[in-house]
Amino acid sequence: MAVTALRPVGEFPAMLSRLRQQRGLSQLGLALSAEVSQRHISFLETGRTRPSREMVGRLAQALDLALQDVNALLLAAGFAPAHGESAFTDEGAAMVRRVTQLALAAHEPFPAFAVDRAWRPLAANGPGQTLFGALIGEDGLNPQVSLIRAACESQTFRAAVANWAQLIVHFQALAEAEAWRAPPGPMRAELDATIAALKSAAPEAERVHAAPAAALILQIRAAGLRLDLVSTVARFGAPADTAADDLRIEFFYPADAASEQVLRRLAAGAESA
Known part of the structure; x- marks a missing residue:
């Protein structure tokens, strides 16, 4: 600790x-x-x-x-701290890691990631590593760099996303909301770098309106790959340690039956490889 x-x-x-x-x-x-x-x-x-x-x-x-x-x-104020301060990899965060791994495994064959509040990857299930490793590049899954910034700086990812202008507005709001609450340090610095990268990549994004659908859909249109994904983000309900407080688990779901079939086929292909 x-x-x-x-x-x-x-x-x-x-x-x-x-x-x-x-x-x-x-x-x-x-x-x-x-x-x-x-x-x-x-x-x-x-x-x-x-x-x-x-x-x-x-x-x-x-x-x-x-x-x-x-x-x-x-x-x-002169009082003892009330909460533990553990990193995700610390011995004191063993329960947090166990819950995270159970959640990631249970979500297969659909992609899922565990990230910190700066959206830096902590863990991923197999489908998450396969799909986003291909779109961002294995080097993009760097634990020191937010997935948002890696996606923003990846020409492959940006070319594969049909609604990039809408997605970047969502990314920017997400990063700014986390930066507002993050304590000073490497996490805040990475969030600031992410916000700067997003603004540089799409200065026109402020004029883009949100999609009228019930939730933002990640529209992937790469060669031979058509996927519509939606995501939900889970957090600990009553964190008592920084490892739990900083954790977010993002689950990607197929937005339609065709996308579900594609994800199941990709997972089956990875298992047989």
């Missing part, structure tokens, strides 16, 4: 102010969300009042903080 560095109690006012401003909240907005007075928020940010542990928890909930930031805010 990673050990969070201790922070001086005096850092709390500045940290609270920074986190509030990052969320685009006024002192009144935060006060309403945390169900306290604006005067109390002002006193907390100027250091005139020290928060209780319960108040830090209320503020963290109102700010929708990732667990790593909750710990940091608690430490800055």
